[in-house]
Amino acid sequence: PDEGGDSAVGMVFDVMERGYYAFRLASGSRNATVAELVKGNWSGRSPEVLWKTALASREKTHKLSVECDRGRIRLFIDGQNVGETRDRTFEYGLVGFGVFGQGRAIVHDLLVDSLR
Helix, strand or coil, X not given: CCCCCCEEEEEEEEEECCEEEEEEXXXXXXXXXXXXXXXXXXXXXXXXXXXXXXXXXCCCCCCXXXXXXXXXXXXXXCCEEEEEEECCCCCCCEEEEEEEECCCCCCCCCCCCCCC
């Protein structure tokens, strides 16, 4: 995220006409980075925060991963399970990446796999 402003970068998933989920890293207070899962729609209103935590790491590069299975959403940062929530609003859709506000994201090594 861009330091000093309201911004976030991350991955979006289960993107469909009704809305999306976004697992993103956002600028917090005192230049801290906050990881959050939000549920948004295309109305222009602010997305609903489903889960949020401050990151202990000050690194600029992170690996974000998401596992979705029948409404169970598990969140991983750098291979560590950092959170879990349940929501069945969007159970399928597209996967992508986004910059929310000001910022820059560099994406590489994308893997989308079905759960067995």
